[in-house]
Amino acid sequence: MKNLISLMSLNSKILKLPSIKDTLTKNNIYPKKSLGQNFILDLNITNKIAKSVSCHQKNIIEVGPGPGSLTRSVLNYGANSVIAIEKDIKMMRCLTDLKKISGDKLILINNDILSLSLDNLGPFPKTIIGNLPYNISSKLITSWLKEIFLNSNILIENIIITVQKELADRLIAGENSKKYGRLSVFTKLLSDIDKVFELAPENFYPKPKVVSSVIKITPLKKPRFNVNLITFEKVVRHAFGNRRKTLRQSLKLLGGVKLLDIAGINNSLRAENLSLKDYCDLSNIIDENLCP
Numbered sequence: 001m002k003n004l005i006s007l008m009s010l011n012s013k014i015l016k017l018p019s020i021k022d023t024l025t026k027n028n029i030y031p032k033k034s035l036g037q038n039f040i041l042d043l044n045i046t047n048k049i050a051k052s053v054s055c056h057q058k059n060i061i062e063v064g065p066g067p068g069s070l071t072r073s074v075l076n077y078g079a080n081s082v083i084a085i086e087k088d089i090k091m092m093r094c095l096t097d098l099k100k101i102s103g104d105k106l107i108l109i110n111n112d113i114l115s116l117s118l119d120n121l122g123p124f125p126k127t128i129i130g131n132l133p134y135n136i137s138s139k140l141i142t143s144w145l146k147e148i149f150l151n152s153n154i155l156i157e158n159i160i161i162t163v164q165k166e167l168a169d170r171l172i173a174g175e176n177s178k179k180y181g182r183l184s185v186f187t188k189l190l191s192d193i194d195k196v197f198e199l200a201p202e203n204f205y206p207k208p209k210v211v212s213s214v215i216k217i218t219p220l221k222k223p224r225f226n227v228n229l230i231t232f233e234k235v236v237r238h239a240f241g242n243r244r245k246t247l248r249q250s251l252k253l254l255g256g257v258k259l260l261d262i263a264g265i266n267n268s269l270r271a272e273n274l275s276l277k278d279y280c281d282l283s284n285i286i287d288e289n290l291c292p
Contacts, residue, residue, distance in 0.1 A: 010101065014072050014076055017072070017101075020039070020068065020069050021205075023067050023068070027090070027094050029093070029094060036133025037066060037088070038204040038206060038207075039066045039067055039069065040131060042069075042203065043072065043073060046070040048197070049160065050073035050076065052160060053127060055077050055129075056079070058127050059083075059124075059127070060082045060129055062082055062084045063085055063161070064085070064086060064131060064133065065085075065095060066131070067094040070130070071084055071106070072098060079105070082102075083121055084106065085109045087112045113136075114136060118156070124155035126157070129159075129161065130161050132162065134164045134210075137161070137164065137167055138183055141161075141187065141217065142187070144156070150229075159219070160215070161215060162199065162214050165210060165211040165212055168213035169213075170184055171187055171193050172215075175272060175273060177272065182240045185236050185279055186236065188224065189276060190223055190224075191217050191219050191220055193216070193217050195213050195215055196215060198211055199214065225276070226280075227284060228283060228287050231283040231286055232280065235279055235286070238250055238254055243272060245270070246270055247268075250270075251282070259285060259286070262285050265281075
């Protein structure tokens with residue numbers, strides 16, 4: 001009951017804050033193209049994202065809170081705590097009022113997420129959320145999944161983020177598809193990925209030229225197949241390095257025809273034709289020195 005009363009009190013205070021648009025105007029803040037900033041001003045949209053997070057009593061890491069739209073929503077929906085990481089020092093001013101009324105529930109960090117390790121953002125478990133800059137989305141996703149895989153102390157329940165639709169399509173693409181590539185194979189090894197819903201350009205300020213997707217990434221407790229990640233990444237990199245080449249050419253430096261014959265894979269196929277298991281099999285053959 002005490003927690004419910006506390007949440008209702010916080011919700012009431014959040015509702016009294018200036019609108020996101022007024023907060024930007026008050027602080028003389030404009031989106032920076034160099035930082036890939038496109039803000040969601042409509043709290044109805046961020047509330048929809050917060051619902052998909054199921055954030056009640058969860059501890060959240062938010063990447064790029066901007067003026068605080070999604071931050072307000074997850075706090076409204078009962079998040080236990082939010083660590084908000086914002087690179088733009090000027091943007092931090094927009095979060096000051098929210099910090100005052102949220103107290104210890106909201107921790108603000110002025111830093112570049114690319115320079116931070118998840119290991120420093122515990123205790124765990126946590127959920128990651130954010131409206132990611134398009135130019136660093138794929139890099140963040142792969143680095144997070146790799147760090148979670150390599151460090152058993154890091155427990156991330158879900159990653160719910162807004163990305164460019166084109167990237168979302170690549171992440172969920174299956175073999176024999178033009179959108180299927182290195183990123184598709186890598187993320188399938190370490191996670192489940194689902195599209196939650198799409199957002200039109202009109203939902204952002206300023207309007208991007210592309211449609212966006214909210215996606216849910218659930219890191220697996222262990223990879224789908226046992227494989228040396230370094231070898232796996234090497235094989236996938238070579239295979240997709242020139243996806244128009246047949247595998248006997250693209251994998252020539254790793255064993256070429258001999259490697260493919262041992263794996264029972266047709267050497268005239270191309271990278272997009274192989275399944276995740278195929279890539280793991282090739283990696284394991286190399287590691288077991290079965291291809292002289």
